[in-house]
Structures are given as C-alpha cells and as structure tokens.
Amino acid sequence: MQTSVQLPTDPAVQYLLRIGDTCLILGQRLGEWCGHAPIIEEDIALTNVALDLIGQARGVLTLAGQRCAPALDEDQLAFLRDERDYRNPTIAELPRGDFAFTVLRNAMLSTWLKLLWERLRDSGDAELSGIAGKALKEARYHQQHAADWVVRLGDGTEESRRRIEAAMAQLWPYVAELFDDDAVEAAAEASGLGPPASSLREPWLAEMAEILGEVHLPMPKQGNFRSTGKQGVHSEHMGYILAEMQFLQRAYPGGAW
Amino acid sequence: MYTQAMDTMAREGGGKLERVLSADEQALQQRFDARIDAGDFIEAKDWMPDNYRKTLLRQISQHAHSEIVGMLPEGNWISRAPTLKRKAILLAKVQDEGGHGLYLYAAAETLGTSRDQMIDALHSGKAKYSSIFNYPTLSWADIGTIGWLVDGAAIMNQVPICRCSFAPYARAMIRICREESFHQRQGYDSLLVMMQKGTPEQKAMVQDAVNRWWWPCLMMFGPPDDQSPNSAQGMRWGIKRVSNDTLRQKFVDATVQQAGVLGVTLPDPELKWNEEREHWDFGAIDWDEFWRVVGGEGPCNRERLEKRVKAWEDGEWVREAALAHANKQAMKEAA
Amino acid sequence: MNTTSHEWPLWEVFVRTKAGLDHKHCGSLHAADPKMAVQMARDVYTRRSEGSSVWVVRSDQIVASDPGDKDMFFDPAEDKVYRHPTFYKLPDAVDHM
Numbered sequence: 046m047q048t049s050v051q052l053p054t055d056p057a058v059q060y061l062l063r064i065g066d067t068c069l070i071l072g073q074r075l076g077e078w079c080g081h082a083p084i085i086e087e088d089i090a091l092t093n094v095a096l097d098l099i100g101q102a103r104g105v106l107t108l109a110g111q112r113c114a115p116a117l118d119e120d121q122l123a124f125l126r127d128e129r130d131y132r133n134p135t136i137a138e139l140p141r142g143d144f145a146f147t148v149l150r151n152a153m154l155s156t157w158l159k160l161l162w163e164r165l166r167d168s169g170d171a172e173l174s175g176i177a178g179k180a181l182k183e184a185r186y187h188q189q190h191a192a193d194w195v196v197r198l199g200d201g202t203e204e205s206r207r208r209i210e211a212a213m214a215q216l217w218p219y220v221a222e223l224f225d226d227d228a229v230e231a232a233a234e235a236s237g238l239g240p241p242a243s244s245l246r247e248p249w250l251a252e253m254a255e256i257l258g259e260v261h262l263p264m265p266k267q268g269n270f271r272s273t274g275k276q277g278v279h280s281e282h283m284g285y286i287l288a289e290m291q292f293l294q295r296a297y298p299g300g301a302w
Numbered sequence: 303m304y305t306q307a308m309d310t311m312a313r314e315g316g317g318k319l320e321r322v323l324s325a326d327e328q329a330l331q332q333r334f335d336a337r338i339d340a341g342d343f344i345e346a347k348d349w350m351p352d353n354y355r356k357t358l359l360r361q362i363s364q365h366a367h368s369e370i371v372g373m374l375p376e377g378n379w380i381s382r383a384p385t386l387k388r389k390a391i392l393l394a395k396v397q398d399e400g401g402h403g404l405y406l407y408a409a410a411e412t413l414g415t416s417r418d419q420m421i422d423a424l425h426s427g428k429a430k431y432s433s434i435f436n437y438p439t440l441s442w443a444d445i446g447t448i449g450w451l452v453d454g455a456a457i458m459n460q461v462p463i464c465r466c467s468f469a470p471y472a473r474a475m476i477r478i479c480r481e482e483s484f485h486q487r488q489g490y491d492s493l494l495v496m497m498q499k500g501t502p503e504q505k506a507m508v509q510d511a512v513n514r515w516w517w518p519c520l521m522m523f524g525p526p527d528d529q530s531p532n533s534a535q536g537m538r539w540g541i542k543r544v545s546n547d548t549l550r551q552k553f554v555d556a557t558v559q560q561a562g563v564l565g566v567t568l569p570d571p572e573l574k575w576n577e578e579r580e581h582w583d584f585g586a587i588d589w590d591e592f593w594r595v596v597g598g599e600g601p602c603n604r605e606r607l608e609k610r611v612k613a614w615e616d617g618e619w620v621r622e623a624a625l626a627h628a629n630k631q632a633m634k635e636a637a
Numbered sequence: 638m639n640t641t642s643h644e645w646p647l648w649e650v651f652v653r654t655k656a657g658l659d660h661k662h663c664g665s666l667h668a669a670d671p672k673m674a675v676q677m678a679r680d681v682y683t684r685r686s687e688g689s690s691v692w693v694v695r696s697d698q699i700v701a702s703d704p705g706d707k708d709m710f711f712d713p714a715e716d717k718v719y720r721h722p723t724f725y726k727l728p729d730a731v732d733h734m
Contacts (some may be wrong), residue, residue, distance in 0.1 A: 069386075076380045076393055080373040081609070083617025084645070085400050085407075086666050088373075090680040092397040099390050106386075120385045144620045193672060200630065201623025208619070293384035293442055301499035302384040302492070347704045394684075401681055408665040411647065417667055418644045474664070481685075624669035625645060631670060 047298035049127045050117055056232035058112050059132055060239060061173075062122075063229070063275050064161065065105030066133035069123055071154055072098035073286060074141045083144060090190060094151065097183040101158075104176040124294040128283055135272035136219035138283045145198050145208035150216055151191035156252050157223055159184035160245045169237030192256045199260025213262060218270040224249070225275070338540050343469035346412035354539055357532075358468050359413045360429075361541065363420045366406035368432035369399045370424075371606050375439045376448060384442060391488050392445065398485065402478045409470040425611045433592065434522050436600030443496065443504075443511035449489015451512075451519040451557065457482050458553050459523070467540030490560065497565045505565075512561075513569045520584070521592045523550040529589075554582050645669045646695055650678040653690040660692050668693075 052058065075095035082088035103119050110117035137154065141147050162184050165177035198205040224246040234241040250264075257264065272280070294300070323331055330349045337344065344350055373396050380396065383389035407417050423429035434452055439445065460479055466472045496504040524530060524546040536542030554573075561568050572585035594600065645667040651660035663682050668674035674693040683691065702710050718724050727734060 073381060076389070079380055079393060079396050080370075080377040080400075081613040081616075083613070083620035084667065085370065085404050086668065086677040086681060087620075088400045089397055089404070090677060092393055092400070093680050093684070096390055096393050096397075099386055099393070103386050103390075120387075123386050124384070144617070190676060193676070197624050197627040197669070197673075198620070201627040202619065204619045205623030205626075289381045292382055297384075297501060297503055300384065300501055300504055301495050302388055345704065347701065349704075397684075401684075404666060404681060405664050408647075411665070416644060417647075477664070621645065621669075622643065624673070625643065628670040 047125060047295045049130075050121050050125045052126065052130050053113055055112060056229045057236065057238055058109050059229045060233040061105055061109035061112070062130075062132040063134070064158075064239075065102050065109055065122075066131050067137045067154065067158070068098045068105065069102035070131070070133045070137040070283075070286065071150075072096075072102060073290060074137070074139075075147070075151075077141050078147065091147075094187050094190065097180075097187065101176065101180045101183070104180075105173075108170070108172055108176070120294070124291045128279060128287055129277040131274075131279065131283065131287070132277060133274050134219070134222045135274035135280050135283075136216065136223070138274065138279060138286055139216075139219065140282055142212065142215070143208055144194075145205065146212040146215065148191050148194035148198065149209060149212040151187060152195050152256060153216060153220065153253065155184050155187035155191050156249055156256075157245065159188050160248050160252070161240070164240040164244070168239050173238070188252075195256055195262070196259050199257075199262050209260075209262065214265060217265040218268055219272045221267065221270075222272045222275060225271070227275075229275075338467050338538075341465075341540070342467075343472065344467050345469050353535075354468075354541075355413055357536070357539070358471065358541060359410055359415060362406055362410040362413070362471050362474075363415070363423070364430055364432075366403045366410060366420065367424045367429055368435065369403035369406060371431045371610060372435045373399045373403075374606055374609055375435055375437070375602070376445055378439050379442060379445050382442070388492065395449070395485050395488060398481050402474075402481070405474040405477055406471075409468075409474040412470045421614060425607065425614065427598070427607070430596065432522065433595040433600060434518055436595050436603045436606060437515070437518050438601050440514070441507050441511055443493065443507040444515070446489045446492035446496070446508070447511040447515045449485055449487075450493060450560070451489075451515055452522070453482060453485040453489060454557065454560075455519050455522045455553050457486060458549055458556075462543035463541075465540075465543060490564075493564055493566075508564075509566050512566045516569050517587065517591075518595075520550060520554070520587055521589075521595075523547075523553065525589065525592070551581055554584050558582050646697070648674040648678070648693045649696050649699060650682055651692040651694070652678070652682055652688045653692075654687055655689050660690065663687075665696060 052062075072095045075091055075098065078091045079088060079095075082091055102123070106119040106122045110119060110122050136150065139146075139150070142150075159181065162177040162181040166174050166181065168174045168177065195209065198209045200206070224242050226241050226243045230241040230243070233239045234244075253264070274280070274283075293302075331351060334344070334348075334350060334354075344354075376392060376399075377396050380389065380392050383392050407420060410420060411417060420429065424431070434455075439448070457479065460475055460482065464472055464475045464479060466475065493508050496508050500508075527533065527545045527547045530546055533542055533545060537545075558568065558573065570585045572583065574583045576583045595603070598604075646669075647665050648668055649665050650663055652663050653660045666674070666677050666681055668677050671693065675691060678691045678693050679688065682688065714720075
C-alpha cells in the first residue's frame with residue numbers, strides 16, 4: 046500500500062492547491078457524466094469542460110509540487126495526499142446531482158475561476174501567469190456554456206425551474222467559503238502571488254446576478270453555514286472521491302503507468 | 303464487425319427478395335447498379351433499392367449504437383485512471399467515441415430516419431450493437447487492451463468502409479478513421495509502459511486482461527464466411543468490401559507480432575505460423591458464446607442497456623426544457 | 638419551430654479550418670437553439686484544431702437541387718469545354734497565361 050506524501054506548510058503551496066484542487070475535483074465530478082448526459086452532444090461538451098479543468102489542475106499542481114521539498118510531481122500530489130491536505134472548497138466535491146445541479150455549480154465555479162484567472166495573469170509568478178492566460182480562455186467558454194444552460198433551465202419548463210431552484214438552495218450555502226480570507230490568502234496578496242479570496246466577492250456577485258437575473262432566479266439569503274474544504278476539512282463526499290481516484294496508485298506502489 | 307447486422311439478419315430472416323419493380327424503377331435500378339459497378343458514390347437523396355436503404359440504415363445505426371454503448375466499458379475507469387495524463391487521454395478517447403456515434407447517427411438520418419427513432423430501437427432491444435461491449439472491464443489493463451485489440455479490430459474493419467458506396471457513411475468513416483488511430487496507439491502505449499517498466503503485479507494484470515479479451519475480439523469480425531449469407535449482397539452493393547475471415551486473419555497476423563513486442567502470450571495454444579499459407583493458424587472460436595452474447599446473454603448486456611436507457615430517461619426533462627425555452631425565445635422574436 | 642415533436646432540430650455544420658479557405662460541410666448535430674448549435678458544433682467538430690470559424694444551418698432550411706434534375710442541371714456544363722483554360726493551346730513562350 047502506497048503511503049501518502051507530506052506537504053510543507055508554505056502558504057504559497059496552500060494557495061496554489063486551493064486553485065489546483067478545485068480544478069481537479071470539479072474535473073473528476075464532471076468526468077462522471079461521460080456516457081450519461083441527456084444527449085450525446087452534451088456528453089461531448091461536458092467532457093471538454095472536464096478536460097480543460099484537468100489540464101488546469103495539471104499545470105497548477107505541477108507548480109505547487111515544485112515548491113515542495115523534496116519536489117513532488119502532479120500525480121504524487123493528485124493521487125497520494127491524505128484527505129486533509131486537499132484544499133478545494135467543499136462546493137467542488139459535492140456529488141454531481143442532476144443536470145440542473147451540475148450546470149449551476151459550473152456557472153458558479155467557472156465564474157469564480159474566470160475572475161481568478163483574470164487576476165492571476167498579473168501574478169508575480171511568471172508560470173502561474175502563463176497558466177492563467179490560457180485557462181482564462183477556457184473559463185470564459187465554460188461560463189458561457191453553463192450560463193446558457195442555467196437560463197434554458199430557469200426559463201424552460203416547470204420541472205426544470207423547480208430543479209434549478211432546488212439546485213440553488215443546495216449550492217448557495219457552500220458559496221461563502223469561496224470568498225473567505227485567512228493567513229494563506231493574506232500571504233498570497235502580500236507576495237504578489239495572487240489576489241485574496243475576498244477581492245473576488247463583489248465581481249462574482251455582479252456576474253452571477255446578471256446570469257440569474259435573466260431568469261429571475263433570486264440568490265438565497267446568506268445563512269451561517271460555513272464549509273471548510275479550503276482548510277482541508279471536507280464533507281463526507283471527499284472520502285469516496287479519493288477512494289476511487291487514488292485506488293490504483295495506492296494499490297500498486299511503485300507502478301509505472 | 304458492424305456488418306454483424308447482415309449476419310444477424312440471416313438468423314432473423316431478413317434480407318428477402320426485393321419487391322417487383324415498375325418499368326421506371328427497373329431503369330433506375332440499372333443506373334444504380336451501373337454506378338455501384340463503376341465504384342461511384344450514392345448520395346442521400348439519390349434513388350436506391352429499398353433493401354440497400356434498409357440494410358445501410360441497419361448497419362449504420364447499429365454502428366452508431368456500438369460507439370455510444372462502447373463509451374460505457376471504458377467510461378467505467380475514468381474516475382479511477384492512475385495518472386492525470388491517463389485520465390485526460392481516456393476522457394478524450396471516450397469523448398471521441400461519443401462523437402463517432404454522433405457522426406454515424408447523422409449519416410443514418412440522411413436515409414430517412416430520426417435520432418429518436420434509432421435510440422428507441424436500441425433501448426427496446428430491437429437494434430443491436432457490437433457484442434464486444436457486453437464484456438466487463440475488470441482492471442485498468444482492460445483499458446489498454448481494449449485500445450490495442452478492440453480498436454485495432456475496429457480500425458481494420460473501418461478502413462475498407464471508407465470506400466463504401468453510400469457517401470455519407472464513407473465520409474463519416476473517413477472522419478472516424480482519422481481519430482481512431484490515436485485510440486489504438488494510446489492503448490498499446492499504456493500496456494507497453496506496464497510491461498516494460500511496471501511491477502510484476504502490473505504485468506500479471508496485463509496478461510490477465512489479454513487472456514479475457516482475445517477471443518471476444520476475434521469474434522468481433524463476425525461469423526465465418528460460409529455462415530454469413532448476407533455478406534455477398536453487401537459486397538455486391540459496395541457496403542461490405544472485405545470478408546469476415548479475411549479481416550480476421552489480417553488482424554491475427556498483425557496482432558501476433560504486436561503481442562511479441564509487448565511480451566504477452568496470446569491465450570491460444572494452437573497459434574502457429576503456417577509457412578505454406580504465410581499466415582498465422584489459430585484455434586477454434588467458440589461460436590456458441592458469440593451467438594449467446596449477441597442474443598442478450600453476455601456478461602453485461604443488461605447493465606449496458608439499463609445505463610443507456612437511464613441516461614436517456616433521466617435526461618428527458620432537460621431536452622424538454624431546452625426545447626420549451628427555444629420555443630419561448632422564438633415566439634418572443636416573432637412578436 | 639417544430640412544436641409538436643419532442644426532438645431537438647437537426648443542424649448542418651460547416652467549418653472553416655483557417656482564414657482564406659471556404660467553410661466545408663462536415664456533418665450534422667441536434668441542438669435546441671442556434672446558440673447551442675454553434676457551441677456544440679465547436680465541441681463536436683473542432684476538437685483537433687480543425688476550425689477558425691463555424692456556421693450552423695437548420696437542416697430544414699437547406700434548399701438543395703433535386704437529384705432527379707441532375708441531368709438537366711449539371712450535364713449541359715460538360716460540353717462547354719471552351720470555359721476551361723486548358724482548351725486553349727498557346728505557344729510555349731506565352732503559355733504561362
């Protein structure tokens with residue numbers, strides 16, 4: 046049984062993992078739709094989004110791994126960490142749900158990622174800036190695809206309306222975490238690595254309001270629930286994702302793939 | 303192997319004589335035959351004999367169904383791919399298969415059917431798909447093996463169809479073949495890495511996968527020529543270009559060499575080079591197994607169909623909503 | 638808009654691979670509306686950098702010549718060989734025209 050890799054406490058690594066793990070885990074969830082989407086054309090479209098996200102994950106995880114000592118590669122990070130060392134916000138790991146849940150989560154996270162990549166083009170880390178330039182184009186497409194679907198479902202049939210409203214109620218409590226600041230975010234801002242989480246809140250709300258406004262889908266009231274994925278304390282869903290994702294690497298230590 | 307349609311048609315009593323043609327139609331038939339003989343293409347709106355249309359529709363739609371159902375055995379391992387590179391490659395490959403199904407449904411639709419009708423035929427069990435996809439993927443090595451052997455067999459079958467007389471099918475096949483060779487190469491590459499650099503457990507995994515997939519892959523080419531009565535008509539119409547046995551032999555010859563490079567043993571003790579024929583002799587195929595699986599009694603027939611039906615039914619409200627929204631938009635614009 | 642069928646309409650897809658070339662027909666797909674059709678065309682038909690521009694047209698909007706008219710539509714062009722430059726034999730010295 047392959048044992049886990051250990052991570053440094055370097056806040057820059059934590060910051061990068063928050064981004065890379067979001068792409069990784071969301072990509073993992075979207076990949077679950079392959080062969081099961083409502084129509085083949087959409088199968089292909091969702092898989093494209095998943096592929097883009099996996100590509101982004103590879104770039105960011107590689108970067109994070111280079112800052113570890115000893116250095117770790119993208120696969121060691123993706124497949125051999127303990128659950129508590131994954132730093133994606135909890136919203137990314139929630140089960141894919143129905144199609145309404147998937148497109149609404151995609152709209153939320155692609156908007157968040159788009160705003161993040163926009164700012165990361167100015168990162169003091171040249172490689173991260175390069176990754177951001179490419180990822181931004183992908184995020185724009187993802188946002189357009191997801192937003193179009195939110196509108197179709199929000200103003201489609203009674204059933205689709207009911208489902209998108211239900212998705213909103215389920216997802217909204219997990220949004221707050223995206224914009225929480227802490228020492229990791231502060232260090233990233235101070236070092237010029239990237240923007241602090243809170244700086245994205247207003248632009249995100251504005252863009253989401255535009256998308257949701259098209260179909261008069263109100264944003265629920267902010268409650269007191271706080272998810273804690275960014276701190277490495279995940280929901281019960283994370284364990285199952287990792288069990289599947291990590292299985293081969295754990296079961297065949299030293300394997301070549 | 304997609305000409306399995308013609309082979310199964312024999313058992314189902316299809317492919318009967320054409321109805322009697324009028325004088326006009328006889329002239330059209332003659333022109334049609336002349337074009338086929340000259341190696342010309344038939345386009346969707348050209349006159350064609352009823353049976354040509356029916357046979358093609360069956361073959362193309364079943365080919366399309368095969369691609370879609372074929373997404374499931376490999377899709378089974380996407381969440382468990384061992385590296386990010388392999389995950390991306392597998393996603394891209396399975397996505398391609400969806401795309402191939404789509405190109406083929408599009409080609410079939412030019413013959414006067416709709417996507418919904420074809421999907422309905424699949425889900426009700428009336429239409430078939432290549433029986434290879436009724437086998438389970440039990441290990442990661444199955445994924446590489448499918449790429450190497452199943453896609454390898456598919457390529458061998460598909461290249462001749464690029465010259466099919468029915469042009470929409472031929473054009474779809476050209477597009478598919480361009481994308482397909484990556485499928486075989488990625489599978490072989492995956493196995494090669496495990497065999498050359500992997501652990502003893504990985505090597506055992508590869509050999510086990512090959513042991514399970516070899517014979518079903520040989521069955522992919524369909525029954526022996528002397529048990530495929532509809533093949534002749536298919537050849538006459540330029541739908542089928544090469545016989546089942548010829549393709550099967552070609553596949554064995556190519557694969558034995560590839561297996562050697564990999565360092566795996568093909569599970570056939572009767573596999574032997576025949577100096578006289580200049581081909582590899584191979585053992586007897588269990589045709590009972592083939593007909594059993596084609597008939598619905600394979601390891602995964604029920605699950606494959608259940609998954610496809612579920613995806614379609616679960617997606618009903620989505621498709622309805624998109625149409626409803628489009629209608630609302632259209633009415634707004636018209637106002 | 639077909640409101641009686643529950644099937645998404647069929648669209649024909651044309652892709653221009655790069656500036657300077659024509660859009661070429663490459664197949665069809667089902668989509669519920671024009672925006673979706675364009676996006677799907679991009680997802681289905683341009684994954685291998687085959688496209689710089691995509692057109693989609695509802696299949697029922699395509700007006701096609703009747704194959705039955707093929708003779709009268711297209712045969713008359715066959716014997717007007719004087720339309721082709723190769724019909725004209727010029728001395729080598731000026732043949733680059």
